[in-house]
Amino acid sequence: MMTRRALLAMSAAMLPSLTLGVRPAKATASDLSDPEGVIAAARALAQAPYQPQGGTLAPPFDGLDYDSYRGVTPKEGKAAALALGDNYRADLLPPGWLFPDPVSVDLPGHDIVFSADLFAFDERLVTRPDAPVDYSDMGFSGLRLRTRLNAPDRWDDVLVLQGASYFRALAQDTVYGLSARALSLGTGGTAPEEFPVIRHISVFAADADLSFGCLIDSPRASAALIATLRPGRETVMDCALHLFARQEIPDAGIAPLTSMFQHNDLGPARIDDFRPAVHDSDVLVIDNGAGERLWRPLANPASVQVSAFADEGLRGFGLLQAPVEFERYRDAEAAYHRRPSGWVTPQGDWGQGAVMLLEIPTENEFADNIVAFWRPASPLAPGAHRFDYRLSWLAPASVNLPVAPQDFALTPVHSASGVEPNARQGRLFVVDFQLDPAAPADIGELAGALVLDMTSGTGAEMGDAAIYPLAGATDVLRTSFLLTPEADTSSAELRLQLRNSAGAAVSPVWLYRWTRTSEGGI
Numbered sequence: 001m002m003t004r005r006a007l008l009a010m011s012a013a014m015l016p017s018l019t020l021g022v023r024p025a026k027a028t029a030s031d032l033s034d035p036e037g038v039i040a041a042a043r044a045l046a047q048a049p050y051q052p053q054g055g056t057l058a059p060p061f062d063g064l065d066y067d068s069y070r071g072v073t074p075k076e077g078k079a080a081a082l083a084l085g086d087n088y089r090a091d092l093l094p095p096g097w098l099f100p101d102p103v104s105v106d107l108p109g110h111d112i113v114f115s116a117d118l119f120a121f122d123e124r125l126v127t128r129p130d131a132p133v134d135y136s137d138m139g140f141s142g143l144r145l146r147t148r149l150n151a152p153d154r155w156d157d158v159l160v161l162q163g164a165s166y167f168r169a170l171a172q173d174t175v176y177g178l179s180a181r182a183l184s185l186g187t188g189g190t191a192p193e194e195f196p197v198i199r200h201i202s203v204f205a206a207d208a209d210l211s212f213g214c215l216i217d218s219p220r221a222s223a224a225l226i227a228t229l230r231p232g233r234e235t236v237m238d239c240a241l242h243l244f245a246r247q248e249i250p251d252a253g254i255a256p257l258t259s260m261f262q263h264n265d266l267g268p269a270r271i272d273d274f275r276p277a278v279h280d281s282d283v284l285v286i287d288n289g290a291g292e293r294l295w296r297p298l299a300n301p302a303s304v305q306v307s308a309f310a311d312e313g314l315r316g317f318g319l320l321q322a323p324v325e326f327e328r329y330r331d332a333e334a335a336y337h338r339r340p341s342g343w344v345t346p347q348g349d350w351g352q353g354a355v356m357l358l359e360i361p362t363e364n365e366f367a368d369n370i371v372a373f374w375r376p377a378s379p380l381a382p383g384a385h386r387f388d389y390r391l392s393w394l395a396p397a398s399v400n401l402p403v404a405p406q407d408f409a410l411t412p413v414h415s416a417s418g419v420e421p422n423a424r425q426g427r428l429f430v431v432d433f434q435l436d437p438a439a440p441a442d443i444g445e446l447a448g449a450l451v452l453d454m455t456s457g458t459g460a461e462m463g464d465a466a467i468y469p470l471a472g473a474t475d476v477l478r479t480s481f482l483l484t485p486e487a488d489t490s491s492a493e494l495r496l497q498l499r500n501s502a503g504a505a506v507s508p509v510w511l512y513r514w515t516r517t518s519e520g521g522i
Contacts, residue, residue: 032106032202038213038224039242041200043384045215045222046244053199053217057100058138059129060121064096071125072096079118081155082110084145084206089155091144093162094119101164102139106202114138143201145210147231158231164195165216165225166258169393170340171235177259177280177339178319179368180391182216182225182241184253187371188306188358194218221245221252221380235393238347242386249380253356253373254387255344257281257319261298262365264328265416268427268517271300271363275330278365280339281319283412284372285401285508286355289313293408293508297415298370301359302518308354308375317355318343319372321396322413334365340393343402344374347388352377398434409439409446410477410498410507417483419522426484427522431496431510435475443469447477450506453497454481459489460514467498483514485522491515 031037056062064072072094074080082090090107093099112118114135121128142162149156150172157176161167165182185194196218204211209230216223224242229235241254263269264277271278279298286294288311298319299305320341323329329336353376360369374387392402398413410433420426435443447467454462461484470476477498485492492514498507516522 032200032213032215034202034204035211035213035224035226038200038202038215038226041215042217042222042224042242043244045217046246050217050219050246053102053197056137057095058133058135060126061094061096061116061138064126066097068125069094069097071122073120073122075118075120079112081146082107082112084108084203084210087147087208088206088210089146090203091146092118092140093142093144093160095138095141099141099163101141101197101199102137103142103198104139104200105143106200108203108206114140142198143203145229149231149235158235159229161198161201161214165198165214169229169235169237169391171231171393171395172233173338174340174393174395175335175338177321177336178342179258180342181253181256181258182214183218183221183223183243184256184371184373185218185220185249186251187253187256187373188356189251194220196221196223220247220249233395237391237393238388239391240386240388242384243380244384245380245382247382251375252380253371253375254350255389255391256371256373257342257344258368259298259319259342259370259372260362260365260368261300261359261370262362263300265418266297266299266512267417268419268521269300270302270517277323277329277336278331278334279321279336281321281341281370283320283322284317284355284357285320285343286311286317287315287402289315292505294511295412295508296357296511299359299513299515300369301361301513301515303361303515305357305359305513305515307357307359307513309357310352310354310377312352314346314350314353314355314374316343316345316402317372317374318392318401319370320398320401322398324396337396339396341396341401343392343394345390345392345402346374347390350374350376350387399436407436408505408507409436409441410434411436412508412510413476415510415512420482425522426482427514428480428482429494429512430478430480432470433477433479433498433507435477437475443474443477449501450477450498451501452479452481453495453499455495456483456492460485460492462494462496483522485514485516 145159146155159169200215214225226240228238259281262278263271284296321339358371362369413434414432417429452465456462464482470478494512496510
């Protein structure tokens with residue numbers, strides 16, 4: 001798994017970047033300066049056997065580690081701060097450390113061939129070779145784009161494409177957090193995961209919006225991701241994934257989102273940490289084809305957990321960073337309260353399939369352990385497939401998502417749990433719901449008019465339910481229940497929804513998978 005905390009630090013610390021002389025394989029000899037050329041190149045790749053293209057890194061790039069990689073920075077005017085019209089600047093990123101794969105980059109108005117002379121080297125961290133070095137087989141590791149995102153006189157990061165097919169983007173007043181990928185293969189399966197790699201990046205045009213394409217290759221498939229970027233309070237990417245399968249693929253992951261969740265107060269927690277919460281995302285939200293909004297808090301389980309939310313006519317899904325208050329994290333350096341949320345809205349009908357959620361145990365905050373993506377119900381046959389979607393990068397919050405399938409008066413804003421303090425044979429859960437300011441209701445009267453619709457499946461009981469206004473708040477209802485599992489029950493799928501007296505839903509469906517601790521406790 002990628003060491004992501006270090007990766008995010010790199011993205012924030014290094015200067016901007018550029019264009020490249022390494023060309024894709026001969027099977028992709030078509031013109032890559034427009035979307036059709038990138039798509040044609042991906043199609044051509046799939047018609048030939050897969051050819052790994054990991055180049056041999058030359059000194060000093062071959063010996064870089066976390067610290068020394070920070071000592072290699074693109075030179076402004078050569079590999080950094082390259083003008084793309086009036087609204088964007090580009091930086092080409094150096095190879096080495098976690099990024100050995102060569103990536104070629106085409107930028108309009110620039111023609112730059114890879115050379116070590118494009119970079120500045122901190123002599124305290126990096127030792128340059130004395131003899132001349134041949135860099136003809138090397139390329140950049142990716143591309144960073146900047147724009148005037150937060151202030152008219154400052155070029156801020158808005159998008160970084162680096163590492164396999166990963167990319168990260170920012171909305172206004174956010175810092176790097178969760179990532180997206182162009183494609184995942186075998187994620188959450190029993191065999192080793194396959195990581196498609198970006199071979200080439202082309203920027204097609206840069207006006208108010210910026211359009212670009214990525215040529216991607218992997219043993220079982222090639223692909224072209226064609227995207228248009230619109231930065232702002234909500235940074236939007238309209239994406240078209242043109243996927244070309246070399247063989248039948250039963251485990252494709254479409255529009256993957258990757259994040260980190262270590263702990264919060266929804267326990268049981270095994271993390272000893274001064275901070276009350278550490279995570280880039282804390283909830284998976286799904287707008288399914290049945291018109292429901294599913295609200296599934298994330299977990300750091302004792303063992304790997306895979307969940308599948310079967311659906312047809314998916315409306316959207318995303319990983320949210322819901323709490324926005326600094327006090328919920330108390331980490332000024334990491335600024336978790338400013339990490340963005342990511343939301344995927346399919347364009348067109350993706351048919352039958354499932355939103356998949358992978359939760360991997362972690363003891364720290366330095367590795368991504370959460371992945372969410374769409375998996376088609378039927379294996380992808382050899383040949384061409386296309387998936388169009390909008391990827392929105394949003395400021396953190398529970399209530400700034402795209403419009404729900406229906407208007408809900410109440411939205412979950414906080415979930416927590418702890419061992420029931422008396423008999424200590426069950427786990428007490430509380431879920432807080434915030435009232436929509438537009439909903440004409442008194443919070444006290446509303447509490448008495450609602451019922452909790454709860455289920456837990458076999459082997460566990462949800463009981464002692466209560467609904468009441470949260471003390472000190474005029475717009476928050478707290479619900480609580482006691483989960484009592486049977487002695488031989490190792491997990492339970494919990495479901496909760498608020499309904500009015502007529503039986504109509506007034507909140508999303510809150511879901512959670514309870515599992516025993518590694519010691520067998522509740």
